[in-house]
Amino acid sequence: MNTSWLTNLTVAAEGSTFWMPPQASTFAVEADAIYYFIYWLCVLSFVLLMAATALFAWKYRRKSEDQKTSPVKHNFRLEFLWSAIPTVLLVVVFAWSHEPFMVMSQQPSDALQVNVTGQTWAWTIEYPSLNKTCTDQLVVPVNEKVNLRLKSNDVIHSFWIPAFRLKKDVIPNRYSGYWFEATIPGEYPIYCAEYCGQGHSIMKGTVKVLTEDEWDAWTVSNAPEDCGLDLTQSIDIVGPILFQKHGCATCHGIEGQRIVGPPLNGIWGTEEQTDKGPVKVDANYIRESILEPGAYIVSGYKNEMSPYAGRIKPEELDKLVDYIQFLTEPEAFKTGGAEGQDGGEGAEKKTEPEQP
Ligand code: CUA
Numbered sequence: 001m002n003t004s005w006l007t008n009l010t011v012a013a014e015g016s017t018f019w020m021p022p023q024a025s026t027f028a029v030e031a032d033a034i035y036y037f038i039y040w041l042c043v044l045s046f047v048l049l050m051a052a053t054a055l056f057a058w059k060y061r062r063k064s065e066d067q068k069t070s071p072v073k074h075n076f077r078l079e080f081l082w083s084a085i086p087t088v089l090l091v092v093v094f095a096w097s098h099e100p101f102m103v104m105s106q107q108p109s110d111a112l113q114v115n116v117t118g119q120t121w122a123w124t125i126e127y128p129s130l131n132k133t134c135t136d137q138l139v140v141p142v143n144e145k146v147n148l149r150l151k152s153n154d155v156i157h158s159f160w161i162p163a164f165r166l167k168k169d170v171i172p173n174r175y176s177g178y179w180f181e182a183t184i185p186g187e188y189p190i191y192c193a194e195y196c197g198q199g200h201s202i203m204k205g206t207v208k209v210l211t212e213d214e215w216d217a218w219t220v221s222n223a224p225e226d227c228g229l230d231l232t233q234s235i236d237i238v239g240p241i242l243f244q245k246h247g248c249a250t251c252h253g254i255e256g257q258r259i260v261g262p263p264l265n266g267i268w269g270t271e272e273q274t275d276k277g278p279v280k281v282d283a284n285y286i287r288e289s290i291l292e293p294g295a296y297i298v299s300g301y302k303n304e305m306s307p308y309a310g311r312i313k314p315e316e317l318d319k320l321v322d323y324i325q326f327l328t329e330p331e332a333f334k335t336g337g338a339e340g341q342d343g344g345e346g347a348e349k350k351t352e353p354e355q356p
Contacts, residue, residue: 024188024209025164025180030100032165038093104166107179111145114138118150118157118170119306121199121260122247123190125227130219134227135245136205141215142185149177154306158194161207167193182209197304199250199260231315235333239323242316251305254327261305262298268328273299286321 016022019039023029116138117124125134138161140146150159152172160167164180192203210218227245231238243249251260262272271278272285274296279285288295290312293305308317326333 021163021188022184022186023163023165024184024186025161025166025182027100027104027180028163028165028183034093034097034100037096041089104178107147107177108145111147111179112140113147113149114140115149115151116159116170117153117311118159118192118196118203119153119247120155120197120304121192121203121250123159123192123203123205124247124311125205132219132227133245135247136190137227138190138205138207139215139218139227140182140207140209142182142209142211145179145181147177147179149175151175153311155196156194157192157196157203160191160193161188162191163188163207169194182207185209185211185214202250231319235319235322235326236330238319239326242320243323246308246312246316246320248320262301264324265327268325272296275299283321283325286324287317290317290320 020032020035023032113128115126115128117126123136123138125136125138126132148159150168150170151174152170154172156172157170158167159170161180164182166178166180168176168178170176186209188207188209190205190207192200194200196203243254248264253259253263254265256263256265267281268286270281272281276296279296285296291309292307294303294307297303312320322333
């Protein structure tokens with residue numbers, strides 16, 4: 001986690017230029033051509049302007065104490081040219097950009113549909129046709145069209161894939177989106193490009209572009225690292241994966257460290273000081289804190305988490321509640337599945353395994 005930005009940097013460095021990451025989508029070549037056209041226009045304008053400024057400052061400097069400024073007259077031809085030439089250049093930039101922009105804006109109907117949801121501070125990536133959900137990981141086949149439908153659960157984010165030269169605001173209460181066709185298999189970083197609060201800079205992910213064979217294998221795979229998940233595995237395996245998948249790790253430490261929200265180890269069975277007084281940390285409290293984080297705010301923290309009600313599967317919620325218990329009481333899960341199941345309903349059974 002701490003070094004993922006470094007990995008992202010290394011990934012981006014491969015096949016890239018000084019200014020640009022690799023050209024990994026069909027839009028990239030043309031976008032770069034327009035970029036470099038504008039870039040060199042700017043360089044040229046800068047050099048001409050600075051050279052003229054320096055030359056005139058020297059040539060027309062005051063040469064004696066009593067020298068007066070000569071009267072300034074119009075130069076129609078010069079004034080016309082310095083207006084007309086930039087106008088023509090700007091029209092060229094507009095006309096050149098307009099066509100690819102229109103192509104980018106019209107999402108094809110024969111593309112793989114992927115739904116992307118932004119929330120502080122993680123991306124949920126859903127494949128309706130494959131019944132798969134990933135967090136912070138977009139997996140796509142190479143040389144195939146992909147439609148992204150973007151929405152936000154809270155504030156405005158921006159889904160940016162530099163290697164594809166695509167970026168669009170992700171807005172609450174409205175869908176936005178774009179489409180692309182990836183051209184080079186590999187891994188490329190995703191960034192949030194709209195300031196969305198304290199965790200904005202850690203709101204990133206990865207696009208994995210797979211070859212045809214890899215894609216076919218991925219669509220049927222259930223391996224946890226491929227975003228699918230086998231919930232019957234033991235909690236020490238499933239817990240950390242769910243904790244990452246749902247973006248919990250972005251804000252909550254499990255080794256006592258304060259990130260954005262309170263650390264979650266060592267809290268099970270204790271009393272938490274909240275804005276509504278002390279609360280016993282049990283299964284129901286954890287469950288409610290995931291679904292409706294605003295119900296109780298732990299003292300010293302702000303209400304910054306977006307609610308998970310309606311966007312986490314009940315089975316996965318149960319496992320997360322188990323995992324929070326596991327962080328404090330790993331011994332409760334020693335005997336495997338049976339007791340792990342109990343953890344989810346732990347509130348009623350009132351286990352008090354406090355060490356005497
Ligand atoms: Cu989300 Cu910045």
